[in-house]
Amino acid sequence: MTYISLHRPSGFWQQLTFGARKQSSVIAALMLKDFKARSSRGRLGIVWLILDPMVMLVMMASIWYLIGRSEIEGVPVYLYLSSGLIVFSIVKQGISSVPRSITANAPLLNFPQVRPISCLIARFLFEMVLMLFTAVVLYFVMWWFWGLLPVFNDPLGLFQVLGISLVFGFGLSLFLGVYGTLYTTVGKLTQMMARPLMILSCVIHSLTDLPSYVQHYVLYNPIAHLVVTARIDIFRLQPIDGVNLTYPSIWAFSSLGLGIVAYYVNRFRLIRE
Amino acid sequence: MIRLENVTKFYPTSNGRHFVLRDVNLHIPHGARMGVLGRNGAGKTTLMKLIGGVDMPNSGRIIRNGHISWPLGIGAGVQPTMTGVQNARFCCRIQGVPSEDIPAIVDGIREFSELGKFFDQPAATYSSGMQSRLKFAMAMAFDFDCYIIDELSAVGDASFRSKSQEVFREKRQRASFIKVSHGLPELAKECNCGIVVNDGTVHSFDDFAAAADFYRELIGDGVEMEAEDIEFVADKRNKGAMRRAAANADRLERRRRRKRQQQAQSAPDIATTSRMPPPQTSAGQRKTTMRTPAIASLGGPAGTSHRPAPMAPRPRRETDR
Numbered sequence: 001m002t003y004i005s006l007h008r009p010s011g012f013w014q015q016l017t018f019g020a021r022k023q024s025s026v027i028a029a030l031m032l033k034d035f036k037a038r039s040s041r042g043r044l045g046i047v048w049l050i051l052d053p054m055v056m057l058v059m060m061a062s063i064w065y066l067i068g069r070s071e072i073e074g075v076p077v078y079l080y081l082s083s084g085l086i087v088f089s090i091v092k093q094g095i096s097s098v099p100r101s102i103t104a105n106a107p108l109l110n111f112p113q114v115r116p117i118s119c120l121i122a123r124f125l126f127e128m129v130l131m132l133f134t135a136v137v138l139y140f141v142m143w144w145f146w147g148l149l150p151v152f153n154d155p156l157g158l159f160q161v162l163g164i165s166l167v168f169g170f171g172l173s174l175f176l177g178v179y180g181t182l183y184t185t186v187g188k189l190t191q192m193m194a195r196p197l198m199i200l201s202c203v204i205h206s207l208t209d210l211p212s213y214v215q216h217y218v219l220y221n222p223i224a225h226l227v228v229t230a231r232i233d234i235f236r237l238q239p240i241d242g243v244n245l246t247y248p249s250i251w252a253f254s255s256l257g258l259g260i261v262a263y264y265v266n267r268f269r270l271i272r273e
Numbered sequence: 274m275i276r277l278e279n280v281t282k283f284y285p286t287s288n289g290r291h292f293v294l295r296d297v298n299l300h301i302p303h304g305a306r307m308g309v310l311g312r313n314g315a316g317k318t319t320l321m322k323l324i325g326g327v328d329m330p331n332s333g334r335i336i337r338n339g340h341i342s343w344p345l346g347i348g349a350g351v352q353p354t355m356t357g358v359q360n361a362r363f364c365c366r367i368q369g370v371p372s373e374d375i376p377a378i379v380d381g382i383r384e385f386s387e388l389g390k391f392f393d394q395p396a397a398t399y400s401s402g403m404q405s406r407l408k409f410a411m412a413m414a415f416d417f418d419c420y421i422i423d424e425l426s427a428v429g430d431a432s433f434r435s436k437s438q439e440v441f442r443e444k445r446q447r448a449s450f451i452k453v454s455h456g457l458p459e460l461a462k463e464c465n466c467g468i469v470v471n472d473g474t475v476h477s478f479d480d481f482a483a484a485a486d487f488y489r490e491l492i493g494d495g496v497e498m499e500a501e502d503i504e505f506v507a508d509k510r511n512k513g514a515m516r517r518a519a520a521n522a523d524r525l526e527r528r529r530r531r532k533r534q535q536q537a538q539s540a541p542d543i544a545t546t547s548r549m550p551p552p553q554t555s556a557g558q559r560k561t562t563m564r565t566p567a568i569a570s571l572g573g574p575a576g577t578s579h580r581p582a583p584m585a586p587r588p589r590r591e592t593d594r
Contacts, residue, residue: 018369021369022367022369025366025367025369026366026367028366029362029363029366029367032363032366033352033355033359033363036355037354037355105352106349107349107350107351107352107353108349108350108352108363109327109349110327110343110344110346110349110350111327111343111364111367112325112326112327112341112343113367113368114367267329268329268331269285271322271327271328271329
């Protein structure tokens with residue numbers, strides 16, 4: 001049998017960098033583990049990872065084509081829907097997939113290097129990398145087959161939207177990851193409440209398609225602000241009154257703060273669970 | 274070296290806080306071969322998790338010097354959805370093994386665990402014995418300064434067991450270990466010191482025999498041990514152990530009778546019963562089942578001097594409370 005000796009450095013900074021390197025290797029190992037687990041589901045495991053959002057996009061676009069519209073607010077349906085879908089999915093992963101990562105990796109928490117927060121970070125990063133890859137493939141397919149390419153009118157504004165979406169998604173995943181693991185009812189309730197979120201976040205339609213009194217209520221949803229602002233930044237659309245990034249930013253940083261507090265308060269219980 | 278300073282660990286329950294450990298101070302020096310004893314639910318596994326860095330104390334601090342293994346337990350450590358190879362690779366990665374060294378380590382684990390084609394199958398398809406073999410092989414692939422073994426010593430079939438004991442014996446030459454087990458003879462053979470976890474307190478002993486004696490006193494009639502085990506250990510360690518074992522067995526037997534008589538509120542008083550002649554202690558009688566006091570007097574490892582076990586029921590001890 002081959003053995004390996006493990007050495008721990010002695011100095012403070014050496015220990016710090018050693019610890020950081022070890023944690024990053026833990027997160028990388030967990031990401032790889034998630035990839036292996038996801039891609040080994042069936043023969044077309046890895047293909048389904050990318051095909052899944054594409055199929056959803058095609059289905060949503062088909063509805064618009066069936067009612068005779070190939071453009072929404074002057075933007076081709078595929079481009080319009082895909083832009084909203086990507087921003088929405090960043091936040092949605094924080095509600096659906098990521099919170100389950102602690103339970104999914106429970107046997108690995110026996111290793112002192114693996115912490116519950118490592119599982120959440122690894123799953124979140126994995127989902128984001130997967131989404132980035134899917135988005136690239138999606139836009140490549142749209143460009144290849146239909147010659148469609150987004151304009152990216154305001155890239156900095158788009159980065160801002162994506163940044164807030166990432167913070168919001170991770171904050172939600174931290175909060176729901178903690179309480180969803182401790183109380184299974186929380187997880188189930190969240191899943192149930194998240195079902196109509198795609199419609200309420202203006203992913204499959206434009207905000208302007210809705211009556212003004214409905215718009216008022218939809219704009220209580222911070223994800224709708226992110227989706228609409230992303231489209232404005234990408235396609236040079238007309239700004240809409242009441243849509244801004246301050247409101248979703250408050251939600252994003254509040255959820256991140258609450259998530260960190262929730263994790264800190266329940267860190268002992270999470271290991272035990 | 275591992276040091277626990279005023280460590281408290283509790284779990285919230287519907288009836289308030291359940292204190293598993295309360296203000297525990299413990300020092301485990303390098304080279305210690307420590308046996309951990311305690312009733313079920315006393316907090317042995319929690320203590321192992323704390324020492325291994327898996328869990329955190331509610332208050333107090335734990336100072337760990339050197340490279341300490343994860344707790345090798347029956348429960349966790351293998352992800353069922355991953356194959357044996359993936360589990361082994363994962364283990365290497367989180368230990369910070371350079372990627373170029375991983376294939377050699379994984380091959381070593383494959384060979385040692387003797388899982389054959391199952392090594393490439395998900396761990397969910399393994400039997401509990403196979404999972405334990407994989408866990409043991411993964412832990413033995415690394416040179417730790419201290420191994421934490423939580424009831425995962427005798428795994429697999431006879432050949433695997435002897436092989437793993439051989440490897441572990443080799444590891445013991447340069448590493449310390451902390452071992453939880455309910456098998457007193459096994460611990461007596463391997464350990465040179467012991468602790469007993471009871472009621473939130475850790476009682477530490479610089480001699481495992483004293484720890485075992487205290488443990489037996491603690492649990493009263495709960496532990497029984499086969500006479501063959503006693504003989505085996507006694508022959509190995511101490512020629513006089515059998516004699517003391519017999520004496521201790523007699524003492525406990527007398528105490529049990531006394532208790533029974535008191536309960537029955539029968540006529541003879543304690544003084545009368547205590548004057549009863551001791552029962553026969555021939556080898557033939559001991560062949561059946563015997564109380565464990567013999568193990569208390571067996572002492573430390575072979576070749577080292579040890580204190581003779583006290584005949585009094587309560588040995589000298591340090592209470593870390």
